[in-house]
Amino acid sequence: MSYFIDRRLNGKNKSMVNRQRFMQRYKKHIKQAVSDAVNKRSITDMERGENISIPSRDTHEPVISHGQGGQQHRIYPGNKQFDAGDRIDKPKSGGGGAGSGQASNQGSGEDEFSFYISKEEFLNYIFEDLALPNMVKKTLSTQDDFETRHAGFVTEGTANNLSIIRSMRNAHARRIALSAGKKRKLKELQQEQKELEENPDGFKQQARLLAINEEIAILKSRIKKVPYLDTFDLRYRSQVKYPVPTSKAVMFCLMDVSGSMTQDIKEIAKRFYILLYLFLQKSYDKIELVFIRHHTSAKEVTEEEFFYSRETGGTIVSSALKLMHEIVQDRYSASEWNIYAAQASDGDNWDDDSPHCASLLSNQILPQVQYFSYIEITPQNHQALWHAYEKLSTDWPHEFAMAQIKDPGDIYSVFRKLFAKQNASESQRSSPQGESA
């Protein structure tokens, strides 16, 4: 006797645990691959999965086996021209030629073990190192604002959602359906009754009249029994919760592109922008990016130009801040937009300009933005701009943060710092500043 069992509805993810164990074990490799991918992608292109490759020798599970060499006999099928006693040249190293290498377990496999991770996993790996505070993690993973929307009518609900018109319409229809036939019959009988009462002679007619009267009484009581409103007439408005992105945000990327900024420094700056962008993306539905680069004068540019074109010349940081302020005035009113800004520089600035920058920030920009972060990417001592900004971080502890990055390895720790500060202003951030004030 054979039994047939339909298992198709059983869970299909029996291997999930094992898959996670694998990912856990090769975390280091996966992280490396993720960070390589981050360097290659555009800031706005972080939300997709990635193909991860791990060298096969690292995932290899060793077993005791024979190696190459010694004296071995091997049998092959499909002889065409060989005769006993023939000698055949061995293929030069690498194998793959006639009758070699097949028996061994080396050489036949790929050099890389590769697999695909989903976009969630990809992002988790990016964020993992940031050691984000719990509060921040929560905002990254959940969407806590909902609005209720109508979604038709349902048969169950609470009294406050009762749709009177729908319910009455149903009741009416039901009453018609249940009593129309009876009413018609009643009408006919009443007509006949009337005729009989007008000519009340004859025994037969009398009997008929009695019968009719009785039937009329039954019909009337039946019609009366059809309820005016029944529970299954009731209709309720259906309300569903719909997640609402809190709002829109604009992110300003400001970067010094003067001659002193090398491509390496720009790469580091890119990571900085990417992470801020990703962070914002979790909280806002719509994010606009504005790239402003500057040397002695500032200019709004595309992402491509921003990262990869070079200019030479001196540095006047305030030009970028001014341009940013103008753009905010022009296009992003603080009451509608959450404004974030990230500024990266090697710290060089025209000496007289630095105090000017600080006052620009303090008087015009910081009152309007949610958050302004500044990183100074330099292996040397702090530069003029740093000293000018230092005072700002005490005056605006929630809105302004700055840090120094010496090499790419520092970048995550810097973020931890920046986002830790963010935590404090979390409550303000969830709605545009203008409204919360």
Added chain:
Amino acid sequence: MSYISTDSEWTFELLEAYDTEIKRIAEGYGLDTYPNQIEVISAEQMMDAYASVGMPLGYHHWSYGKHFLATQKNYQRGAMGLAYEIVINSSPCIAYLMEENTLPMQALVIAHACYGHNSFFKGNYLFKTWTDASAIVDYLVFARSYIKKCEERHGIEEVEKVLDSCHALMNYGVDRYKRPKPISTEEEALRQEEREKILQQQVNDLWRTIPKGHEEEAEKKKRSFPSEPQENLLYFIEKNAPLLKPWQREIIRIVRKLAQYFYPQRQTQVMNEGWATFWHYTLLHTLYDEGLVNEGFMLEFLTSHTNVVAQPGFDSPYYSGINPYALGFNMFQDIKRICQNPSEEDREWFPEIAGSDWLETLHFAMKNFKDESFIQQFLSPKLIRDFKLFSLYDDERSPKYLVDAIHNDKGYRTIRDNLSRQYDLSYREPNIQVWSVDLTGDRSLTLRHTMQNNIPLSSDCTEVMKHLHTLWGFDIHLETYSEGKKINTQACPDHTKE
């Protein structure tokens, strides 16, 4: 009779109809099977089943995750189709059918797995001796929950470390001659606790450091341990490693038991697949002869069958070794031919089976052989000619290969001997045994590798020795002997390099 079906869409009713007919025919041919449990699953579930290397429920380990990722990627890329079926040596015999398959394919799988493999599991002497089909699922349940408990108590990482090491030595965790006793779950759980206590006592006794009387000590020095070389490395470690905790010993035991369970399958690949393929071919042809299936059904089945038994030549880009389906199927077909229409040559080579009852002979072959002896016994000159087999001698000292036999009178026996040896596990795997333990000294464990034909160990062995070291806890020495002379030693940890 009318056709069972004319459509290629399957339904459970149709599957049952096919099963009933196939079962009837199979019984007519004397196929004795365990009851069948046929499970229909989706492609994703098939990938899960695949990843767990043929165990219906396995314990968790990263390596299965690796298998899964590799399978998933190949499948999604289209580089690999999934197997049509997976069948498990258990009673009832569990076979998986994939829902994507067409009806003729499902019928083929039922014939192949549920009557072919199933009867092989039940009939072959290796399976009968080494595996207990009725207990395996219970044992897997026990193993899974035991390992889970260990993970909770000792941490995933600790458990993984032991498992990694055991997996590396899995092929050396089998008894080749002793027969293990079958037991059920409850017994297993009870015994396990008992074992923990007793085992630890014994181990402690072996490693007693308190000095005894002088005479005894002198005697002890002379005694070598183990008294005889041990082939089952995992068993030896489980029983004698000085530092292992009871739960670690139990995990070694679990891996060892599973290795033992899979051991017959590793020795009967050609026979098992050949037998199943022979029977799906024969059973479905009988269905056709009885008028139960139409030409369309047969064409679809034969297309698939032909692909399965194709043997590309050694110089073909598709060549990846000798196809066990092809060799096995053709050998069983050939035995049938020798019984029914023996040629002069057959009568000379196979006097005892030529002209005998084919069904009886086939069953005899299935029951009493493994790949190595099966080939040695039944590979006929005709088949060697059909496959155009040739033997290549590879001596690393020579820049050329030597063709030392081809499909002619002089070559048949050489080819048959060499092919048979190619399937002999004791040739395929290096011969490594536990040789001695330095009981009174540094507690190091010495293994002896007896070299065959100067074939060296692969570089993996260094890694495996590290795993061995993890389990044993003290130094490991591996001595390689060739023709009675010690030619190489390796140690782990390698003190010479420090």
